Amino acid sequence: MTGIVNYGAGNIFSLTAALTRLGIAYGMVNNAAELGAYDRIIIPGVGHAGAAMRKLRESGLADSIASITKPVLGICVGMQLLTSYSEEGDSELLGIVPLQTLHFERRVTLKVPHMGWNKVYHQNNSPIFDNIEKDTYFYFVHSYFIEYNDTFTSAYTGYGLKFSAAMQDRNFYGVQFHPEKSGEAGEKLLLNFSKLY
Amino acid sequence: MEPEIAYPFLGMLAKRIIPCLDVKDGRTVKGVNFVDLRDAGDPVELAWQYSRQGADELVFLDITATHERRKTTVELVKAVARQINIPFTIGGGINELEDADVLLHAGADKISINSAAVRNPALIDQMAQAFGIQFVVVAVDTRHVDGRNYVHLNGGRLKTDMETEDWIREAESRGAGEILLTSMDHDGTKNGFDCDFLQQINATLSIPLIASGGAGNKQHFVDVFQRSNVDAALAASVFHYGEIRIPELKEELRQQGIEVR
Numbered sequence: 001m002t003g004i005v006n007y008g009a010g011n012i013f014s015l016t017a018a019l020t021r022l023g024i025a026y027g028m029v030n031n032a033a034e035l036g037a038y039d040r041i042i043i044p045g046v047g048h049a050g051a052a053m054r055k056l057r058e059s060g061l062a063d064s065i066a067s068i069t070k071p072v073l074g075i076c077v078g079m080q081l082l083t084s085y086s087e088e089g090d091s092e093l094l095g096i097v098p099l100q101t102l103h104f105e106r107r108v109t110l111k112v113p114h115m116g117w118n119k120v121y122h123q124n125n126s127p128i129f130d131n132i133e134k135d136t137y138f139y140f141v142h143s144y145f146i147e148y149n150d151t152f153t154s155a156y157t158g159y160g161l162k163f164s165a166a167m168q169d170r171n172f173y174g175v176q177f178h179p180e181k182s183g184e185a186g187e188k189l190l191l192n193f194s195k196l197y
Numbered sequence: 198m199e200p201e202i203a204y205p206f207l208g209m210l211a212k213r214i215i216p217c218l219d220v221k222d223g224r225t226v227k228g229v230n231f232v233d234l235r236d237a238g239d240p241v242e243l244a245w246q247y248s249r250q251g252a253d254e255l256v257f258l259d260i261t262a263t264h265e266r267r268k269t270t271v272e273l274v275k276a277v278a279r280q281i282n283i284p285f286t287i288g289g290g291i292n293e294l295e296d297a298d299v300l301l302h303a304g305a306d307k308i309s310i311n312s313a314a315v316r317n318p319a320l321i322d323q324m325a326q327a328f329g330i331q332f333v334v335v336a337v338d339t340r341h342v343d344g345r346n347y348v349h350l351n352g353g354r355l356k357t358d359m360e361t362e363d364w365i366r367e368a369e370s371r372g373a374g375e376i377l378l379t380s381m382d383h384d385g386t387k388n389g390f391d392c393d394f395l396q397q398i399n400a401t402l403s404i405p406l407i408a409s410g411g412a413g414n415k416q417h418f419v420d421v422f423q424r425s426n427v428d429a430a431l432a433a434s435v436f437h438y439g440e441i442r443i444p445e446l447k448e449e450l451r452q453q454g455i456e457v458r
Contacts, residue, residue, distance in 0.1 A: 158208025
């Protein structure tokens with residue numbers, strides 16, 4: 001069973017709808033004690049990374065996430081929370097994956113947010129990309145990106161610069177795109193994650 | 198310390214093709230001509246067909262006018278979010294923050310506001326602050342009058358004193374995440390998009406622009422992307438009546454060197 005961290009950072013209707021369509025059983029994690037009931041954990045999130053981090057702290061879950069040994073998947077801002085720092089609101093984040101979350105606007109002249117379908121190239125054999133082609137489109141909506149890193153970047157994408165579309169560090173996974181909105185490829189990724197122990 | 202960044206890496210952000218569905222009392226309004234539809238009036242089934250065909254996103258324009266409107270719109274949004282695995286925008290009758298809030302929690306990816314924003318521009322700021330700019334699409338209907346372009350309301354029937362370019366700039370600065378620009382002079386003509394004006398607007402904009410109005414054939418989509426470099430193109434009847442099939446449109450765009458999914 002998959003647990004979804006319920007800390008009030010945005011709408012999760014689309015995510016739970018996707019899991020239901022795919023036959024993936026899930027429940028809500030409202031506090032640290034409930035983490036133990038699940039085989040794997042999803043951290044969703046939209047909006048402001050600093051605000052999301054505050055809500056995660058208020059939920060009492062922030063200190064427990066780093067010690068989880070089961071698979072954890074952060075989606076969008078949920079992925080950014082796993083990094084050490086975001087330029088959004090000059091925010092200290094969980095620091096589980098030693099990467100930084102940076103603003104596009106200061107570095108590229110393209111339109112921000114980066115919104116739409118972009119090609120994702122996976123590498124380093126991350127299991128969430130099993131049976132997904134090397135250059136597959138996923139749906140993105142974000143203004144901040146996680147820097148590229150040879151070790152931790154499990155998939156990269158370009159938008160004026162090369163950044164982490166997905167990352168992995170031990171049992172911690174993150175995807176910047178929205179698998180629940182990325183057609184069949186996104187559904188395959190969610191199914192892949194649902195098989196991890 | 199400034200992290201090391203691999204410049205330049207342009208990537209492949211695809212141009213988006215967006216079918217627009219008009220919905221009234223939970224049913225699609227304009228006729229459709231899909232052979233494989235069981236129920237052509239069911240917006241969810243139509244949406245599912247479009248997503249299967251390769252539509253990148255969907256827009257639902259809810260023109261329900263009864264006092265039950267909010268309830269039927271929420272039901273529609275929930276039904277779509279349950280079934281469809283691509284992003285969608287809902288527009289029509291969104292006048293206040295509360296309208297947008299219920300739609301967000303029903304699973305809408307974006308809302309589009311038009312006349313409500315013209316009448317109360319602060320609504321854009323409020324929505325962007327409450328839900329993030331990525332949630333707020335400002336739809337603008339424009340018409341050419343005496344050599345200038347003016348914002349129009351009520352489906353293009355009511356002219357305002359606001360010049361379109363000024364209003365779009367204001368909407369962007371207030372927190373619009375995307376602009377949906379419909380040329381009322383071109384809408385329904387099937388003579389092609391207003392590429393010159395779209396190009397002019399797009400050149401000044403640092404948020405995505407969706408072109409709407411005038412699509413009649415595949416070449417019109419090629420033209421609008423090549424000549425104005427908009428981020429997305431929206432159409433309704435040419436898709437609904439099967440005059441343009443999305444897989445064939447995408448193939449044509451691909452052959453013309455335009456990046457599509």
